[in-house]
Amino acid sequence: MQEERRLAVLRAIVEDYVATEEPVGSKALVERHGLGVSPATVRNDMAALEDEGYITQPHTSAGRVPTDKGYRLFVDRLTTVKPMSQAERRAIASLLDGAVDLDDVVQRSVRLLSQLTRQVAIVQYPTLSRSTVRHIELVALAPSRLLVVLILSTGRVEQRLVELADDLDDAAIADLRALVNRVANGEVIAEANAALAALVGTDGPVAPATQAVVDALLDAMSDHRSDERILVGGAANLARYGDSFDSAVRPLLEALEEHVVLLKLLGEATTGEPITVRIGHEGPYQQLASTSVVAAGYGPGEEAFARLGIVGPTRMDYPGSMAAVRAVARYVSRILDEA
Amino acid sequence: MQEERRLAVLRAIVEDYVATEEPVGSKALVERHGLGVSPATVRNDMAALEDEGYITQPHTSAGRVPTDKGYRLFVDRLTTVKPMSQAERRAIASLLDGAVDLDDVVQRSVRLLSQLTRQVAIVQYPTLSRSTVRHIELVALAPSRLLVVLILSTGRVEQRLVELADDLDDAAIADLRALVNRVANGEVIAEANAALAALVGTDGPVAPATQAVVDALLDAMSDHRSDERILVGGAANLARYGDSFDSAVRPLLEALEEHVVLLKLLGEATTGEPITVRIGHEGPYQQLASTSVVAAGYGPGEEAFARLGIVGPTRMDYPGSMAAVRAVARYVSRILDEA
DNA sequence: CCTGGCACTCGCTGGGTCGGAGTGCCAAGG
DNA sequence: CCTTGGCACTCCGACCCAGCGAGTGCCAGG
Numbered sequence: 001m002q003e004e005r006r007l008a009v010l011r012a013i014v015e016d017y018v019a020t021e022e023p024v025g026s027k028a029l030v031e032r033h034g035l036g037v038s039p040a041t042v043r044n045d046m047a048a049l050e051d052e053g054y055i056t057q058p059h060t061s062a063g064r065v066p067t068d069k070g071y072r073l074f075v076d077r078l079t080t081v082k083p084m085s086q087a088e089r090r091a092i093a094s095l096l097d098g099a100v101d102l103d104d105v106v107q108r109s110v111r112l113l114s115q116l117t118r119q120v121a122i123v124q125y126p127t128l129s130r131s132t133v134r135h136i137e138l139v140a141l142a143p144s145r146l147l148v149v150l151i152l153s154t155g156r157v158e159q160r161l162v163e164l165a166d167d168l169d170d171a172a173i174a175d176l177r178a179l180v181n182r183v184a185n186g187e188v189i190a191e192a193n194a195a196l197a198a199l200v201g202t203d204g205p206v207a208p209a210t211q212a213v214v215d216a217l218l219d220a221m222s223d224h225r226s227d228e229r230i231l232v233g234g235a236a237n238l239a240r241y242g243d244s245f246d247s248a249v250r251p252l253l254e255a256l257e258e259h260v261v262l263l264k265l266l267g268e269a270t271t272g273e274p275i276t277v278r279i280g281h282e283g284p285y286q287q288l289a290s291t292s293v294v295a296a297g298y299g300p301g302e303e304a305f306a307r308l309g310i311v312g313p314t315r316m317d318y319p320g321s322m323a324a325v326r327a328v329a330r331y332v333s334r335i336l337d338e339a
Numbered sequence: 340m341q342e343e344r345r346l347a348v349l350r351a352i353v354e355d356y357v358a359t360e361e362p363v364g365s366k367a368l369v370e371r372h373g374l375g376v377s378p379a380t381v382r383n384d385m386a387a388l389e390d391e392g393y394i395t396q397p398h399t400s401a402g403r404v405p406t407d408k409g410y411r412l413f414v415d416r417l418t419t420v421k422p423m424s425q426a427e428r429r430a431i432a433s434l435l436d437g438a439v440d441l442d443d444v445v446q447r448s449v450r451l452l453s454q455l456t457r458q459v460a461i462v463q464y465p466t467l468s469r470s471t472v473r474h475i476e477l478v479a480l481a482p483s484r485l486l487v488v489l490i491l492s493t494g495r496v497e498q499r500l501v502e503l504a505d506d507l508d509d510a511a512i513a514d515l516r517a518l519v520n521r522v523a524n525g526e527v528i529a530e531a532n533a534a535l536a537a538l539v540g541t542d543g544p545v546a547p548a549t550q551a552v553v554d555a556l557l558d559a560m561s562d563h564r565s566d567e568r569i570l571v572g573g574a575a576n577l578a579r580y581g582d583s584f585d586s587a588v589r590p591l592l593e594a595l596e597e598h599v600v601l602l603k604l605l606g607e608a609t610t611g612e613p614i615t616v617r618i619g620h621e622g623p624y625q626q627l628a629s630t631s632v633v634a635a636g637y638g639p640g641e642e643a644f645a646r647l648g649i650v651g652p653t654r655m656d657y658p659g660s661m662a663a664v665r666a667v668a669r670y671v672s673r674i675l676d677e678a
Numbered sequence: 679c680c681t682g683g684c685a686c687t688c689g690c691t692g693g694g695t696c697g698g699a700g701t702g703c704c705a706a707g708g
Numbered sequence: 709c710c711t712t713g714g715c716a717c718t719c720c721g722a723c724c725c726a727g728c729g730a731g732t733g734c735c736a737g738g
Contacts, residue, residue, distance in 0.1 A: 002710075025700050038712050043701070061700050061718045100558075101498055135478040139490065149496070151478060151486065157496045159440060219439075235574055236596045239589040250578040257575045341679075364731050377681050382732070400687045400731050 002045070008035065009045045010054055011078045014066050018315055023063030068280035071292070071314060075277050081322045088116070089327065096331050102126070102155035106231050109308060109332055114234020116324040119312035120252070122262055125229040126154045126299065126306045126336070133184045133192045136217065138177045143167040146209075148216045152189075154336075160216035165208050176213060184217070193221050230259050230266075241313060248313055251287035256311075261285065266295045266307040275326050280314045290314050294321045296329040300336040308332070341384070347374065348384045349393055350417045353405050357654055362402030407619035410631070410653060414616050420661045427455070428666065435670050441465070441494035445570050448647060448671055453573020455663040458651035459591070461601055464568040465493045465638065465645045465675070472523045472531045475556065477516045482506040485548075487555045491528075493675070499555035504547050515549060519556065532560050569598050569605075573649075580652060587652055590626035595650075600624065605634045605646040614665050619653040629653050633660045635668040639675040647671070 012033045016024040026039040026046060035042065046064055049055045054070035057063065066074070084092070095112055099105040106123050113121035137149040146162040168176075183199055184192035200206045200214050235256060241249050255261045265278065265288075278293040295309025309325050351372040355363040365378040365385060374381065385403055388394045393409035396402065405413065423431070434451055438444040445462050452460035476488040485501040507515075522538055523531035539545045539553050574595065580588050594600050604617065604627075617632040634648025648664055 023700090027700080039700095040712055040714090041710085044711085047702080057701085059719065061702095062720075063700065134480065135486070137476045137478070137488070139474040139476070141473065147474070147490065149476065149488065149490065151488065151498075155498070157488065157498055159490070159494070159496055234596065236593040239592050253578050254575040257573070362731090366731080378731095379681055379683090380679085383680085386733080396732085398688065400733095401689075402731070 005035070005037070006045045006049060007073075007078060008033075009042055010049055010066070010070060011074060013046075013049075013055060013064055014070065014074045014078075017065055018317055021315065023058055023065050025063040028063075066315075068282065068314060071279045071318070072282075075279065075318050075322075079319045079322075081275070081326060082319050084323055084327045092116075092327055092331050096328075096335055099335065105332060105335055107233075109328055110231045110233035113308065113310055113324060113328050114237060116328070117310045117312070117317075117321045118237050118240065119234060119310040119316065119321065120232065120237055120256065121234045121308070121310050122266060122295075123231050123308040124263065124266055124306040125231070126156070130188065130299075130305045131156070132186055132188050136177065136180050136184060138173050138180075138213065140168070140170070140173055146173070146213065148213055148220070150217060150220045158220035160220050162212045162216050164212060168209055172209070176210060179210075180213065180217065189221050193218060196221075230262055232256050232259075232262070237312075248290045252291055252311065255285070255288060262311075265293045265311065266309055275322055275329075277318065277322065292316055292318075294318070294325050296325050298329040298333045298336070300333060344374070344376070345384045345388060346412075346417060347372075348381055349388055349405070349409060350413060352385075352388075352394060352403055353409065353413045353417075356404055357656055360654065362397055362404050364402040367402075405654075407621065407653060410618045410657070411621075414618065414657050414661075418658045418661075420614070420665055421658050423662055423666045431455075431666055431670050435667075435674055438674065444671060444674055446572075448667055449570050449572035452647065452649055452663060452667050453576060455667070456649045456651070456656075456660045457576050457579065458573060458649040458655065458660065459571065459576055459595065460573045460647070460649050461605060461634075462570050462647040463602065463605055463645040464570070465495070469527065469638075469644045470495065471525055471527050475516065475519050475523060477512050477519075477552065479507070479509070479512055485512070485552065487552055487559070489556060489559045497559035499559050501551045501555045503551060507548055511548070515552060518549070519552065523556070528560050532557060535560075569601055571595050571598075571601070576651075587629045591630055591650065594624070594627060601650075604632045604650070605648055614661055614668075616657065616661065631655055631657075633657070633664050635664050637668040637672045637675070639672060 009029070012029055012035070013024050016029065016032060026042040029035065029042055030037065030039050046055065049070070050057070050064065053067060054073060055064040056067050058065060092112060096105065096108055099108050102125075106125055109123045110121045113119075113123070131152045131154040133150065134153050135151045137151070139147040139149065141147055141161075144164045144167050146164060146168070148160045148162055150158045150160075152158075179199075180196065183195045187195060196214050196217055200211050235253070238249050238253065255265075265283065265285075275294065275296045278295075280292060281289045283293075290313060291311055292314045293309055293311050295307050297305075297307050299305035308329055310321055312321065348368070351368055351374065352363050355368065355371060365381040368374065368381055369376065369378050385394065388409070389396070389403065392406060393412060394403040395406050397404060431451060435444065435447055438447050441464075445464055448462045449460045452458075452462070470491045470493040472489070473492050474490045476490070478486040478488065480486055480500075483503045483506050485503060485507070487499045487501055489497040489499075491497075518538075519535065522534045526534060535553050535556055539550050574592070577588050577592065594604075604622065604624075614633065614635045617634075619631060620628045622632075629652060630650055631653045632648055632650050634646050636644070636646050638644035647668055649660055651660065
């Protein structure tokens, strides 16, 4: 069955090219992999694969290199996400279990991912949108200064400083605290937002202090920064790119600063598949044509409410990266479940 | 006065080399700077400067390049930190004034510094050690689950989740809250730490809930991570290094991941001078021999309690970098003063 | 002490050669 | 019909070599 062998040849090409970073020729291929056929046969297959657009040669009379389309086929049909070894699982679990709070979980995840895959890792902070209000605290710093602290179910804490026009005594603060907590506690952000807005939106006059505190809360909740926050790590791995500095490292280095771009990369396909792979040109960013993204959603329960992943050269170890990303996403989800 | 002219020659060499990134020869020097002497004269001066170790030639019959010692002399004696332009000051002020909390201040500072200097920027989060306890909040998430929130004067918020062996009612929680706040509020971290420790250190039996809460607080306060936290930004500027990828970019990229190393770089000379410059080899890290650090302390009041700065190639615009670092440090200090 | 002149050094550039890896094609064999 | 060995061809990359030019060091004269 020659169709099957052709796919085996493609797989071999991808694996060899990923390993050696050099165009792979027919002779080396039959030697390194036990294909059981002659180089000439492989050459025929390679010609066919090239016709179909799965591989290409950098120049006449050089070996073959996988195209983006070739990687795509490899990822979709020629590989299964290999499970992590027992030791790796333990390492992941022990590192993540030591986290003390949400920020720490995110930081550790980034480090973990970048070390496991030896690529640049990206972890999005859990978005506010699906979390609920756990508690609102008002602290009087001075008679006319109030610290408003918003604690969310994801463990995120937002704070705002409020200057009041007139002084408030403890009882008034307690009343206000009780009021906002009664209205907002346990609600999803959007609901809490609406409820608080309604509180001051009624016709009757509203105490200026209430107004100020509610404003601060609305500001903290609608804070888009939190939705867009991500953490990047492992940039040192870019140093291993070796060649192709201009074509790959430079644009990526620039993209890493643009968190909005990274979010788009991570979030391109939020639905369906548990793990998504974007390869090379498959995306709106021409400058990132030679980089790939492996990402997965994570979050407590079934619903993924934030994403994490890695970014690397198209020439990367996809099975390994996918396994690492999936494993870390699972463990982080579990941690969040427990919290 | 030939001594003076020699220094002028050194200054001209540094400036030209920084601008062109190429060894500078005697002829180009007299043309680009109005030195008023002939190339031959400059050559004599250059020979003398080379004897003294301030400049060197990459190979015979090439132009001269400043040595670390030459940069040092340049920074110490040949340059004054030029004040920022009015427009730049306004830009700094307006960008930093928009910050909503401490994290935001740090993030904006990094962005600002990296944009102003076009180098990699590093900002250390204010250390806990000199901040005071503003408020401690206890939130009952469930009868046996308590969220402990520690709010510090610097605006930092630490939180810990505490699982209690037995349930606590609201009154008990209120009592406990009042107790820890009475003991710790307004105290410097170290004092609060001691006071809290004393609370459970006495001979008499202590309620397990109190013990658990105090443990969580002590943990949060002694948290060394906070002392070591820094934010890095502007790594994309590394792409401009162009040449010397292996010698400069790679080790620096690796160092950027090692926050401990960065802290050492930033903190090397905490005292004395308002702004410190480490040039090339002047430090324990051989791999960073071709990078320089410009850093300054910042903090409310007179005392600097954290540092910020930039990292770049030894071949950098020192006057500009120093001006930017100093300006940002001042503005951040002012912001913290107000908060 | 500065300056013009002069011989010298040495890295960089461009052209030309050569070897080797790899290909495509073809004819023969299973 | 697929596979295989053979063979001519292509083309990259390494190597060598010469010429150029920027820059230097030194010296003698002002």
